[in-house]
Amino acid sequence: MGSGGKLTIAIEGCCHGELDNIYGTLQHLEKVEGKKIDLLISCGDFQAVRNMDDLQTMACPPKYRSINTFYKYYSGEKVAPYPTLFVGGNHEAANHLWELYHGGWAAPNIYFLGFTGCVRFGGVRIAGMSGIYSHGDYFKGHHEALPYNDSTIRSIYHTRDFEVYRLMQIKQPVDVFLSHDWPRNIASYGDTAALLSRKKFLRADMESGKLGSPAAEQLLHTLQPSYWFSAHLHTKFPALVQHPGGASTRFLALDKCLPGRDFLQVLELDASGPLQFEYDEEWLAIMRSTHQHINLAYKHKALPGMGGLRSGAKPEDLDFVRAALQAKGDASIPLNFTQTAPPYEAPASGHPGFKVPHQRGRMPQQPVRNPQTQQLLDMLGLPYNLDHSAVAQEGPGPGQYQGRGFAGQQEQLLSRGAGRGAPPLPPPPPRAISAAAAAAAMQNPEEIDLGDLDEEDEEDGQEQAAQCPVARSDAGSALSNDPMFQPL
Numbered sequence: 001m002g003s004g005g006k007l008t009i010a011i012e013g014c015c016h017g018e019l020d021n022i023y024g025t026l027q028h029l030e031k032v033e034g035k036k037i038d039l040l041i042s043c044g045d046f047q048a049v050r051n052m053d054d055l056q057t058m059a060c061p062p063k064y065r066s067i068n069t070f071y072k073y074y075s076g077e078k079v080a081p082y083p084t085l086f087v088g089g090n091h092e093a094a095n096h097l098w099e100l101y102h103g104g105w106a107a108p109n110i111y112f113l114g115f116t117g118c119v120r121f122g123g124v125r126i127a128g129m130s131g132i133y134s135h136g137d138y139f140k141g142h143h144e145a146l147p148y149n150d151s152t153i154r155s156i157y158h159t160r161d162f163e164v165y166r167l168m169q170i171k172q173p174v175d176v177f178l179s180h181d182w183p184r185n186i187a188s189y190g191d192t193a194a195l196l197s198r199k200k201f202l203r204a205d206m207e208s209g210k211l212g213s214p215a216a217e218q219l220l221h222t223l224q225p226s227y228w229f230s231a232h233l234h235t236k237f238p239a240l241v242q243h244p245g246g247a248s249t250r251f252l253a254l255d256k257c258l259p260g261r262d263f264l265q266v267l268e269l270d271a272s273g274p275l276q277f278e279y280d281e282e283w284l285a286i287m288r289s290t291h292q293h294i295n296l297a298y299k300h301k302a303l304p305g306m307g308g309l310r311s312g313a314k315p316e317d318l319d320f321v322r323a324a325l326q327a328k329g330d331a332s333i334p335l336n337f338t339q340t341a342p343p344y345e346a347p348a349s350g351h352p353g354f355k356v357p358h359q360r361g362r363m364p365q366q367p368v369r370n371p372q373t374q375q376l377l378d379m380l381g382l383p384y385n386l387d388h389s390a391v392a393q394e395g396p397g398p399g400q401y402q403g404r405g406f407a408g409q410q411e412q413l414l415s416r417g418a419g420r421g422a423p424p425l426p427p428p429p430p431r432a433i434s435a436a437a438a439a440a441a442m443q444n445p446e447e448i449d450l451g452d453l454d455e456e457d458e459e460d461g462q463e464q465a466a467q468c469p470v471a472r473s474d475a476g477s478a479l480s481n482d483p484m485f486q487p488l
Contacts, residue, residue: 007122007271009039009176010082013231013254013263014089017047017068022257023081025264037266038275039121040082043231043254044089044130044180048106050074051344052361054093057146059154067344073107075343080109083121083277087113088130089180089232094156095146096341097130099370101386102287102377105337111277113178116163118170118283119333123273125280127225128178129167132232133213134158141295145388147363161300162293164215165307168222169286175269177225181232184212186220186251190239198235222310225249227267236262278331284321284380285313291382296391324379336375340368 010026026037048070049055055065072078086106088097100106103114113119118127137158144152187195187206196203205211220228224243230253239251255261289312295301304311325331369384377384 005271007038007124007269007275008035009041009124009267009269010037011041011043011229011252011254011265011267012257013043013236014045014234014256015042015047015086016045016091016256017049017066017070018257019073019080020069022264025257026082029264029266035266037082038271040084041126041176041178041229042084042086043178043229044087045091045231045256046070046086046088046106046112047092048074048086048096048110048112049093049344050096050341053364054096054341054361056361056363057095057148057153058091058093059157060091067346070107071344073110074339076108080107082109083275084110085113085119085121085126085178085277086110087128087178087180088115088157090132090154090157092130092157094144094148094153095364095367098156098386099340099368100373102373104370104372104376105335108335108337111333116167118174118280120273120278120280120331122269122271122275124175124269124271125173126176126178127167127170127174127223127283129159129163129216129219130180131157131159132181133215138215139300141297141299141301143296143298143388143391145296146367147365159213159215160295161215161307162290162295162303164219165293165303165309166286166290167219168308168310169290169312170223170282171310171312172282174223174225175227177219177223177228179213179216179228179230181216182212182230182237182253183216183220183228183251184214185209185217186212186239186241187237189241189251190237195235195237199233202233220249227252229254229265231256234261274332277333279325279333281318281321281325281331282313284324285317288317288320288380288382289314291380291385294385296386296388320381324381328379334375336372338371340370 010029012022015022022040022042026040029035030037047058047068049058049067050071052067055067058065073080096106097112097115100112101115103112103117103119106112111119113126113128113130115130116128118125120126134155137155137160139161140155141162142156142160144156148156187202192206196206202211216230220241221243224247226249228249228251230251233253234256235253236255237251237253241249241251243249252265254265255263257263293301293303303309367386367388369387373386374384
């Protein structure tokens with residue numbers, strides 16, 4: 001359906017390259033429910049691995065590096081049956097996603113939102129942020145250049161202050177926000193007892209206020225989106241955040257794609273535009289207004305208001321974008337996918353999900369300038385500035401922002417009086433909602449191990465996935481009737 005109808009979105013947690021299983025699950029759901037899915041959203045660890053070399057840029061133990069099934073959609077062997085949108089997590093083909101830093105087609109009909117981004121689909125405004133938070137890297141630039149080492153292969157997916165600053169410039173309402181890790185303190189807005197009954201080891205971080213991303217927490221309270229979806233901790237967890245002034249955010253974290261897990265949720269929203277990916281004009285204007293602040297050096301680069309200033313897009317940049325989109329004819333994102341690396345060719349006798357020895361690939365040595373990125377920047381009249389070779393790299397030095405973290409920046413904002421144009425610090429979490437209300441939002445609590453912290457669970461999960469051609473969630477009518485998505 002298009003303008004004036006309904007938009008049915010399937011939200012999925014951690015993908016881990018299991019596209020065949022996820023698409024198969026949605027096709028099964030459509031047959032059972034008789035409801036067409038218009039859009040699939042994945043909340044990270046998508047693993048857009050094109051070939052064996054890409055595997056060498058993915059941060060995980062070598063024994064867990066598997067080619068999986070994305071390469072089939074990249075090569076054209078298969079076509080994604082649903083328009084697919086994803087953000088990055090902490091297990092990604094980092095070299096591939098860096099090519100599409102500002103967003104772009106990872107494969108036909110599969111769109112990467114970018115390290116930060118905002119697009120429209122069916123008129124629904126979807127913004128998001130890739131990666132996870134690490135206080136040690138938050139104030140550095142994106143200095144990670146190929147070939148990655150044991151440190152940079154991990155730090156490349158760590159959120160930077162510039163990316164949060166860029167998202168904070170959004171002034172118009174956001175319908176859906178995507179992140180991989182959870183906003184800090186979000187557990188306080190849901191049934192914490194139910195969460196701890198499944199994830200006992202989270203108690204210490206919850207009690208100390210360390211569970212989740214403080215950067216995502218700031219965005220949650222600043223942007224106040226209607227919905228926020230995350231993954232990362234491999235469990236389903238709903239929460240309801242009531243903001244001052246009456247606005248609210250329905251939060252939902254989902255599990256990874258494995259049999260019997262709550263990895264899928266279906267949401268129906270009002271559509272006010274065509275069912276296609278479209279540019280968001282405010283976001284494009286923000287890109288123009290903040291482009292000069294992109295930092296590829298190791299050392300921190302100062303941001304306006306120490307990163308807390310929320311001035312929005314410049315009027316002249318909005319005018320430029322509107323003229324550019326008018327000259328283009330419409331706001332639709334061009335179908336300009338281009339292969340920039342050779343796709344994997346599976347051995348004739350090989351199973352598509354088999355584990356691949358990591359030594360078969362080689363760490364890429366040089367970056368690739370993706371034509372999609374160049375075309376987008378050309379449309380916006382911006383120079384290409386994702387080339388590390390043009391930046392003199394220096395290591396850490398005295399007086400750098402190491403170890404100061406997000407809280408240190410906020411303390412400086414307040415102590416120096418730079419917070420006048422900045423949003424206030426997030427308010428302390430209100431009392432948790434009642435256990436009964438949270439239990440109603442949690443349809444099927446399950447005891448699930450966290451694969452990221454338990455290698456045995458990860459290995460067992462991969463074996464289950466290999467044995468199950470379609471990873472079926474407990475979907476059924478509960479998906480469309482989940483109380484979390486009913487009117488408040």
